[in-house]
Amino acid sequence: MQNRIAQVVFPLPTGKSFSYIVPEGLTERVQRGSRVWAPLGSRLLTGFVVDLKQETEISNLKQILDVLDPYPAFDSQMLRLTRWVAEYYLCSLGEVLNSALPSGVRFRGSEYLILRNPEPHHPLPDAIKGKKEEAVLESLFQKGTRSLLTLERELRRDGLYAAIYDLEQMGYVAVKSREGRLVRLTEGDPGVLEQQIDELKRKAPRQAHLLRILRENGGQMAALQLRKNWGVGADVVDRLERRGLVELCFEEPQDSAVNEKTSQGIAEVNLSPTQARAFRQIKRALDGGHYQTILLQSSPGADRTPLYLQAISAVLRREKGVLMLVPEVFLTARAFKHLKATLGLQAAVLHSRLSDVERYRLWRQVREGRKRVVIGPRSAVFAPVVNLGLIVVEEEQDSSYKCESNPRYHARDVAIVRAKMADAVVLLGSSAPSLESYHNASTGKFSLCRLSREVNNPLPKVTIVDIRGLRSTNAREILSPLVCERLKLCLQKGKQAVLFQNRRGYATYIQCSQCGFVPQCQNCQVSLTYHQEEHQMVCHYCGFRQEAPSICPQCLGHEWHFGGVGTELVEKTLRSLFPKAKVLRLDFDTTKGKQSYRRLLQFSQGDRADILLGTRMIAKAMDFPRVGLVAIVLADSCLNLPDFRAGEKTFHLLTQLASQLTEGEIVVQTYSSGDWTIRCFKNFDFDKFARRELADRRQLNYPPWSRLVSIVFQGKISEDVISIAEKYSRLLQEAAFETVQILGPSEAPLGKIKGAFRCQILLKGKSSKALRELVQQCTQKLKGKRGVRMTIDVDPVEMM
DNA sequence: AGCACGCCGACT
DNA sequence: GTCGGCGTGCTC
Ligand SMILES: [Zn+2]
Ligand SMILES: [Zn+2]
8 A cells, every 4th residue: 555645744833734645646756855845725835745644534635736856855864853953942844844955945947858868759658657747748849958947837837847757767858957058059150150249249248248159169168167167147048049049958967076086085184293182082982983972172273173174084984974064154165175175075065145056956966975075054954964974063152053033943952963863973163162062061961172272372362451440531542552552563563453342333322412312213222323434323223224413303402422332433543543554344243145245255365454343253254364463342342241141252252352363462451350251261261261150150040050942022012012921921820830930021132123022031941841841832822913923942042 | 824714893 | 885904713
């Protein structure tokens, strides 16, 4: 008896799965993990098959219409992993599966179907059984090739892809990418060709250009080459083909980059004695061949990369796959370069910035085991690496690993669970690890591997400058005399200086000197930041902006006090102090948007500036050898965040900045020089900091001693939000047990953002499982209200 | 999430 | 009378 019933989940908030009949023609191809096309209500949706059964009690079943990939997108291990993510982070399996796939997988549009045997068979071979197969073949007989998009339009979509994959499997057709096409001139006569080019020149210069390229390169070229070397896109090729001026043929793709080195040819890395000592422990874990998480805690400035490379090389020699996670997309380039230069490897770099076609191509190569090393940001933790042997999580403490939209997973934690399932080793690298990982290492859940600095490579000098006195004497003063002095020296020596200030703009707020009025955002409960360059008031939470006022709208006063130092003001100060120095400012904290990404890459490469100034991102972005001074303009802006992790985050930040120094000094300006975090950082004593911080957190029952779940309600009408939050809170109180603490509901920090009021309930408890069950139970009972959205965050990182 | 269904007030 | 707001519940 065949499995005729498929259980399908969809990317909807419902955790439910739906049963469908698998039609005759699709039984072979519809498997667990397949992506399918199916009707739900009045809609047609893409879903995922999570199970196959022989029968069901449910009546009035609908049919699955089509299967989207030639083989299941998820294997059983990935299904297990995504199910864990859904259960742990309290969201639907469908949503997790959807975000685990490369985004925007509508890749099929750029592919072509070709007839393998160009002779039309009449009658059709016996093997062709389905109507759809027949239709596809008939369509191809008319013209040797068809784009998949054309076929979708021409034939009905139901069962189309299943038919295509069947025909492909039987060897009648082949799916080729648009860029695998060979473009050939149809006109052999040079005179006629010249005439054609002339005619096209005015109306379609790009097409004329393509003809010229072909003429000068032997009359033919692969579409991929045309794009890569000449910048001529596939659309131009299509148009010329329609004119009949070029013809296309399909050759087997000669993708040389795909072929990785054989495992024997993988190089080894030269390790220093210090590194070799640390590596021995990693090697033992790799040799063991079982799950283990190693926290690689390096002293600031010690290079972890050689250890990663050596571990990767060892894993590849065992014919296993590697996943390397980095905190930001732009950091993948550096990792790729290292792998290429040292091991001679072409790793697959998977991230959201690739085109759909490219991303899907790489994803398939990884899925099919043709690429065994994947580099990427947090989403890459779901890359379908075959036979996984090692996951590297670089800068494991970085909060970018936590996803701030559904599913709100933490890539480091998912990596650990994945490694357990695959019996792989996890390497967590950091010079100031998260206290969660540090704690896990001290309880024996992880093993700790320390990497110290090379003996000839001393720790940088740390100077703490208390600026309490300074500010009171001259409010306009931003840089202490000591920092100015060090800057001068640094520049004289021809070294670069890095300045960090966590606030963008010129002033974080402006205030009327006469009546005390502070311009606020109309959508958020925050003051507007003054940007001098654009002469605008900007909200950093919703993007609202308006012309900076010259006259106070309240009292018509015209004198403003600028409060809170932003990077623009620091830049202005630097320019007046060092008019000859080249100052480069990098001030955005997201890498979203093309422009910021480009500037970021320029920044991390363009090391010609004398002074580099910026916000959080500079700590991650820079990779310069010439840095002689790092100055933190105001450590307090990080230290005083309303977050129980403020101290930890400050330590991370300072350490990351200090790691950029090969030799030199790091100067920290602060109002609270007596603070424990600052004092420990002065001696680079993370262990001392962590011990005290852990003790404090134990006292207050904060992670890692407890688990948190944050529930945020938001909506335009504050009364509705509050009433729902209170209703939920009552449900919690009814169902809760002693070990759970319910904090709130209280107005979330920054109560109103983007016009939405926010109310937060924080659950604290010993067991994450118990908390999650409680939340799940209450959420089912809660009757929501239109206009009030509820967000559940398990293990929240950002407390805002 | 969407979408239909149904219930109620208000306006041609 | 019916148009359109929104709460409710379902989708195999
Ligand atoms: Zn005023
Ligand atoms: Zn705002």
